[in-house]
Amino acid sequence: MRRTPHRWMLLLPVWMLVVSAGCQHIKTPVVAFSDDGEYLQPTVGEGLVIDPDSYIPDVPMPVGFRAVASQCTSSFDGRVRTVHHVYQGHTRPGAAAAFYQDVLPDYAWEFVETRNISDQTTLTYTKGAERLTVQTRHGMGVSTVTLQITAR
DSSP: OOOOOOHHHHHHHHHHHHHHHHHTTOOOOOOEEOTTSOEEOBOOSSSOOBOTTOSBTTBOOBTTOEEOGGGOEEEEOSSOEEEEEEEEEEOOTTHHHHHHHHHGGGGTOEEEEEEEETTEEEEEEEETTEEEEEEEEEETTEEEEEEEEEEO
16 A cells, blocks of 8 residues: 655655755854853954953953963063963954054053964054063954063
8 A cells, every 4th residue: 555645744845945044044152262161251342442350450451351361470570571461252353453452552552563464463562661462363253362571
């Protein structure tokens, strides 16, 4: 005895086509974590703003960024700081570099140069006896900022 397919079986290919076409416009949220496993809240708005609880008073950190504690060191010899800090945040590409370009002159850092290589921007500033290098790169929804303060 031959069985005829159910009516729904005949509609299955049509239903799959409709569902797959509609799913192409659904954006899935990116969940981001720092290298230390800290959850990174997505930043909102057009630009980044200064976190009032920044670790370095004259080199602010953007709101929503977290220090990667395992990659942060600092010391002071009485004349010059030696700082290596890494911050990470969930933001759009270029936002971190734009943030530092906007705010560092307000803290008396004098611009020296910008270098762009692939997905990485390196900004160099000086103040007194110190040189500040801000390196930003973006990947997988996470912006990583590496700050280095050394002697000039």
